[in-house]
Amino acid sequence: MENKDWNVLYHSRQKKVEEAISSIQSNQKVFLAPFCNEPQTLVEELVRQKDRLHNVDLYNVIIGSPCLYADPSCYEHFNIRTFLSSSHLKGAFLNGTCDYLPLNLSEIPRFIEVEKVDIALIQVSPPNEKGYCNLGLSVDVVQTLIKEANIVIAEVNSQLPITFGDTFVHVSEIDEFVISNRPLITIGGGVPSNVEMAIGRYVAELIPDHATIQVGLGKIADSIIASLKNKKGIGIHSGSITDSVLELIELGVVTNEYKEINRYKTVCTTLTGTEKLYHYCHENPNIELYPTNYTHNAAIIAQISNFHSINSALEVDLFGQINAEQVGNYTMAGVGGQMDFIRGARLSKGGKAIIALPSTAKKGTESRIKIKIPFVTTIKSEVDYVVTEYGIASLFGKSLKERAKELITIAHPDFREQLYIDFERAFL
Structure with missing residues (x-):
């Protein structure tokens, strides 16, 4: 794709966060990018719009996330389906609005191919000169999500590092972009006993x-x-x-x-x-x-x-x-x-x-x-x-x-x- 073509496409698909999250409807399956790459701007807006949503299945793999969607105010709106749990989910577990999927991490991409995800919420870097964004902190299952989800919404965070491997995704593969510039989720190590x-x-x-x-x-x-x-x-x-x-x-x-x-x-x-x-x-x-x-x-x-x-x-x-x-x-x-x-x-x-x-x-x-x-x-x-x-x-x-x-x-x-x-x- 020529530079001017992807650039036009990228800018035409930029949305305000309120408009992008309005794509999510009740009874849909929404998959959040895992680990420290969970897109916090998109998640915060999803929680803000919770009152219009019911029976939304939220899939996640948690490390570092504050799990805003597990607040008691969200119980009647979201069904959390987690592959890797967190202490933040305990209340939702006890309330019956969180369930655990015992699946090896290697097999989650295959699960995504079978499950038919409606919306993927991911986080990427701004595109480079050839129109490729970078997944930054984590690849995990996101490349499969991008290929398989009906709609892919990406939070574009300029603070993401550019990493190598299988980390690049072209702007043409993403349906909507929300621009942000915010600190990344970090996890510090404690002092071993x-x-x-x-x-x-x-x-x-x-x-x-x-x-x-x-x-x-x-x-x-x-x-x-x-x-x-x-x-x-x-x-x-x-x-x-x-x-x-x-x-x-x-x-x-x-x-x-x-x-x-x-x-x-x-x-x-x-x-x-x-x-x-x-x-x-x-x-x-x-x-x-x-x-x-x-x-x-x-x-x-x-x-x-x-x-x-x-x-x-x-x-x-x-x-x-x-x-x-x-x-x-x-x-x-x-x-x-x-x-x-x-x-x-x-x-x-x-x-x-x-x-x-x-x-x-x-x-x-x-x-x-x-x-x-x-x-x-x-x-x-x-x-x-x-x-x-x-x-x-x-x-x-x-x-x-x-x-x-x-x-x-x-x-x-x-x-x-x-x-x-x-x-x-x-x-x-």
């Missing part, structure tokens, strides 16, 4: 030089990354990268030189951090973002030798089954990419699947290692190691009795004797 740092050190023992890693989010993840500072030639192929990953890059620990694919590139689907991270990734060809059906695809991950997936959990049973989603009737997180990366690690030559978690919950009054767990995210045959602040449980190739012994050994000392007694009663 002594328990979390101990977990990080144990996990680091399992990571050899030249390995490629995937690490989740949170203080345990940050402690693991901080414990890798003496490693060499580490690669990154992950769901997200954070400020702590940036530190490893700047130290020369992350080089990506031993990866068989995307060599010398740090690969993720989303950036989850502060302005420092976003600024570093702006126009940086060494950082590449791709959709989840690439980053989380086990067949892709299997091409990388020594791939180590490192994820967390809420609780583990004595056979090694993992619950990373739910406590009681409340979904705290989601399947996310845990099973995607575990499958990839198991198919990778020299790969390992690692679960890291504190030994206790509720200020030390409850063991996270239990006889039984009510919800299973990852089955026992898929996990190689479980790590707590008390050490490493090696599960691969172990019998049920051997697994129980390994896991009791890394439980908190206050609960070990009772775990062993309960295990004998229940299974021996």
